[in-house]
Amino acid sequence: MSHTDVGQAVVKASPAEVFAALVDEQARTRWLPPAGMSGRFSWFDLRPGGGYRMTLTYDDGSTPGKSAENTDVVEARFVSIDEPRRLVEEADFVSDDPDLSGTMTITWYLQPVDDGTLVTIRATDVPDGISSEDHAAAFASTLSNLDGYVAKRHS
Numbered sequence: 001m002s003h004t005d006v007g008q009a010v011v012k013a014s015p016a017e018v019f020a021a022l023v024d025e026q027a028r029t030r031w032l033p034p035a036g037m038s039g040r041f042s043w044f045d046l047r048p049g050g051g052y053r054m055t056l057t058y059d060d061g062s063t064p065g066k067s068a069e070n071t072d073v074v075e076a077r078f079v080s081i082d083e084p085r086r087l088v089e090e091a092d093f094v095s096d097d098p099d100l101s102g103t104m105t106i107t108w109y110l111q112p113v114d115d116g117t118l119v120t121i122r123a124t125d126v127p128d129g130i131s132s133e134d135h136a137a138a139f140a141s142t143l144s145n146l147d148g149y150v151a152k153r154h155s
Contacts, residue, residue, distance in 0.1 A: 001124040002102060007139025012116040013150040019084035021150055022108055025052075031149040034141035036060065037072075043108050051089070066129070067094045076106075085110055098150035099129030119143060 012017050021027045025044040033039040033056050043051040067073040073094040080088040087108040093100045102125060109120040119135040121139050126132075 003088060003105075004012045005123045005126050005130075005135040005139070006120065007136060007143060008120040009117060009140070009143035010113060010117065010118050011116050011143070011145065011147045011150055013147075013153075014107060015084040015110040015112050017150050017153065018110055018117045019087070021034060021146060021153075022110075023081065023083075024088050027149060028054075031145040032142055032143075034138040037065075046078065046081070048078055048081055051075070066097065066100050073103070079105070095129075097129055100127045102127045104130075111133070119146065 004083065020090050021031065023046050025041055025046070028044075029041065032054075036059050037056045038059065039054050039056045041053065044052040048055045052075075054074050054076070056065075056072040056074070058065060061070050065071040074091050075094060076089045076091040078087070079090055089108075091104050091106055092102070095101070104126050105124045107122045107124075109118075109122065111118040111120070118131075121143070123135065126135065127135050
């Protein structure tokens with residue numbers, strides 16, 4: 001049975017600046033992978049109906065991945081692009097593990113606040129093979145990376 005996971009943080013930049021980082025292929029390779037991973041896109045097509053294929057590789061080669069020895073491969077489709085408020089993606093892990101099958105919907109919400117932008121990631125229909133604890137840690141790391149990325153862009 002699938003579940004829903006949510007993460008949020010304030011990013012010290014305007015919604016427009018945060019949204020620009022969400023939809024930029026090069027930016028995503030820098031901030032999206034959580035700590036202990038790196039990422040690369042096989043392809044990236046930013047439009048509703050477009051999407052991407054991203055390979056996330058664990059820095060520790062002995063860490064088992066969802067798709068191969070130490071990699072997670074995600075195929076995603078952009079469902080809705082509502083600049084600068086919301087981005088909706090449908091994502092599937094490339095895996096033979098039935099606990100990782102199914103399409104997860106990831107919605108990024110951006111809300112202006114006094115200190116910048118409240119970024120909320122809501123993942124619905126999360127496969128059972130992804131624990132809420134692991135997802136919370138990944139969301140926190142990714143949001144911290146995003147904050148650091150946009151902060152460097154201001155410098």
